[in-house]
Amino acid sequence: MRSTIRPDAVLVQAVIAGALSFAHLHDLASAAGQSGWKAWAYPVSVDLLLVAAWRRLRSAGPSRLAWCWFLIALVASLGANVATAGFLDLAHPPAWLRFGIAGWPALAFLGGTLLAHSASTPASAAHPASAPAPVPQVEREPAPAPTAAPEPAPSSAVDDTPALPAPAPAPAPAVAVPAALVAHARKVADDHRSRTGSPIDTDTLRARLGVPAPMADAIAAQLA
Template identity: 75%
Template sequence: MVRTALRPDAVLVQAVIAGALSFAHLHDLAAAAGQDGWKAWAYPISVDLLLVAAWRRLRTDGPSRLAWCWFLIALVASLGANVATAGFLDLEHPPALLRLGVAGWPALAFLGGTLLAHTPADRTSTPPEPTAPDPAPAAEVEREPAHAAEPDPAPEPAAVSAPEETPALPVAEPEPTPPPAVAVPAALVDHARKVAADHQERTGARIDTDTLRARLGVPPHLADAIAAQLA
């Protein structure tokens, strides 16, 4: 079994040194504010754990107001301890505001750790992007062969000779039908006889049809019928 040799990493060494210095500064500040014994060692652990918890929340669940808020609070507490122990404050006679902040830090750190551990992530639900449909396969175009045999043209039907028309037979014209006989009253016929006899006595000639029609005052066909009866 081959063991991998431990190689020193400059970034890791730098992180260990910075963490140790920050830890010592927080311990000294807590001790100056009246927190002696194990309490002074618990303060830097609380600050660093809150800082790590907030950073882990940012890395795993994404940026959120809750994680950024507690990350900045822990960063200010750590950075403030580094600055305060650099000679800007009289640690022999710390101000009342510093004592108040150190005394209230446990409750503040407990609240931040609880919220970071039990508050669900505030993720904005982004609808999944619609996936583009697969491109339809290109329709295969059937190509006709370049030298395709053309079908033989259909034979034209033989011309059918039209049947010879038989000449129409001459149609005999119908003979004119005689006009129907007109019924003449007997009294009119007797009156016509008298008129004809009187005309023959005066003129010595038989009365013609036109004169008879004029003397009787009848239509031509009736005058013809009367003349036929008088003949």
């Protein structure tokens, strides 16, 4: 079964960017006085330090050591790309550039050694999960025994006095009805009898006169 190779845009872009960065580092090292194989060794050293720091970040998690050397290698690579774009006169490189290129091997060796041989402490080992604190057992007090209800004290003597009857309610005071109102009510009652043939009841009389119920009862009693 033949496997087809599919071009990956990200992989192609990475190859192009790596080749350009490699060439820029080589040109910068050559301009600083490093010739022959030494000029080709500088981009390899920078890229290897960048990859080593990235692998340390991926495997052991974020750490100050890995981030420090990753940024150093990244600044070296970006600095070479910018320096070869015409910002520096590579025909007459400055003294600080020669100093940096000459000191890079020792710096890269130190960074690679620290990344390879320093102990990595995973997050789980650095911060072990603490055991949950035991919940204190609260000792419950025994419930008090139920107390018997006190017995009623026996009466010394039995009261045989018969109860007095309740007083009768006082009769309601008579409602005073004006004579003019009685005369008007009589006309209303006669009119009702002439129309219906039956005497007027108290509710109808109260509704026709617009008086309260006690006054209507008093008027009906006088009309009877």
